[in-house]
Amino acid sequence: MTSHAIRHVRVTPIAFRDPPLLNAAGIHEPWALRSIIEIETDSGLVGINESYGDLPMLEAMAKAAPALTGLSPWALNDMDTRVTALVTPRQTASEFQGTQISLAPGTHVSKTVAKVISAFEVAMMDLQGQLANAPVVDLLGGAARESVPFSAYLFYKYAEHIETPYAPDPWGETLAPEQLVAQARRMIDAYGFKSIKLKAGALPPEQEVAGLLALAKAFPGAPLRIDPNANWSVSTSLKAVEQLRGVLEYYEDPCPGLEGMAEVAKACEVPLATNMVVTDLKEFRRNAEMGCPVKIVLSDHHYWGGLRATQRLSLMCETFGLGLSMHSNSHLGISLTAMTHLAASVPHLSYACDTHYPWQDDEVVQGGRLKFEAGGLRVPTAPGLGVRIDPEALARLHDNYLRTDIRNRDDLAQMRKYDASFTGAQPRY
Known part of the structure; x- marks a missing residue:
């Protein structure tokens, strides 16, 4: 019988062009960061997903990825448990508050476990759909x-x-x-x-x-x-x-x-x-x-x-x-x-x-x-x-990532290139 156990998790950071869009925290940087997740089974099937690409998220996924080895793509509860046991925030929430302005909790350290679970869950459900010959929906x-x-x-x-x-x-x-x-x-x-x-x-x-x-x-x-x-x-x-x-x-x-x-x-x-x-x-x-x-x-x-x-x-x-x-x-x-x-x-x-x-x-x-x-x-x-x-597009966007020095989104620092006095203090008005 063919084994569909997970044997490898590959995470590739990418960067793509992002326009100079204004928001409460400042302005978008010229490159947006994401990650592409590929989960491969013993049978050669590959499930994919896309998630955040900032450095803390990449480090958290790298820490958790080995725990998926040997799991069935259907074992989502086991995956949740293993990720939760391995991934712990690097900072307390109070420490994080002072490091950057957050427009949404996707950047917040308290969401690290939830983000890693989601990143792996979608790729595993992509595998499930391929195995069941059914769409994820x-x-x-x-x-x-x-x-x-x-x-x-x-x-x-x-x-x-x-x-x-x-x-x-x-x-x-x-x-x-x-x-x-x-x-x-x-x-x-x-x-x-x-x-x-x-x-x-x-x-x-x-x-x-x-x-x-x-x-x-x-x-x-x-x-x-x-x-x-x-x-x-x-x-x-x-x-x-x-x-x-x-x-x-x-x-x-x-x-x-x-x-x-x-x-x-x-x-x-x-x-x-x-x-x-x-x-x-x-x-x-x-x-x-x-x-x-x-x-x-x-x-x-x-x-x-x-x-x-x-x-x-x-x-x-x-x-x-x-x-x-x-x-x-x-x-x-x-x-x-x-x-x-x-x-x-x-x-x-x-x-x-x-x-x-x-x-x-x-x-x-x-x-x-x-x-x-x-x-x-x-x-x-x-x-x-x-x-x-x-594959060619992935390689090109990964090359963008390697060429830029952006590793964490920082709209505040980007805005200070336009206006050195900009503080981003909220509420501003």
Whole structure:
């Protein structure tokens, strides 16, 4: 009988071009870091995944990878146990708080175990699908929808990076309302998105409010969201939402902390969403104990602990009457495909998902860039994830990683190249 036990785990760090996108913490660096995970069995089957590529994550995966040797691809619970026993944070949460500004818990040391479990789980489920001749969505219970909707994800941005290591991106500068509308129109024309999200917290609030009002005028009836990434005070959050009365579908992380969000919720008719203050089930419980000031949880399987963990979150959201959608950061097709399988398997998906994918122009999967249809991605029906690695593309993106000296994302340090006085202190407004 052929053995399908795991014999090897290979993790390859990659880097790809990232535009000069502005956010509450500063500005994106010119290279985004990811890792490509390949888990090979004795029979030669290979399961794949994509995850974070910062140095602490690479070190954590390297530490845990040998524990998978000999496991069956179906032994997800054993994998969870082994990873949890081996991977411990290098810093305490309090120590980490002082080292960088975090827009999302994906960078937080407290999520290390969950991130490694997720990184291996998806690759093992890709193997399971190949063995069962079934797509991952079927392993998760089957598809509740044939296509997963995504939202246009708009950013304020500069025309090009300082000390640009490559040609400027084709999107150009976006700082004024008319430029924001042009960006949205271009993205919607290209991908067919039905809803629009604005990454805010980068410019003075009155400018960002003006931008959203311009979008509302240009795209009447389109669901609109704004995400200041906790860079506004409670008073600023309330002033802004009053100016946006009747415009917003939901209001994402306007101010810091669950207590601050609760203050805003008391005086705000628009439902509050988060990917910053409800990031695990302990925080979910705290939100519930406070009467659920956060009404929409934006999950991310990369730091929630994987596909199965997000399905458990979906059940909790349904039980407590909360909405559910999904957060994104700079990613390529393997990550986006895993997200699509997961979102398709969750009947309770309440809103179109986020994706940074239109901002990336490279790819690591065979066949090149994934194709959106009417703002959504069709759920793959091939076994496993339904995508395979392009070896030449992987080698090229790994070479990018070797050539850059970036090993940890640091939007604050990058922004100080433009403005030496920038502190990134939050809330800024």
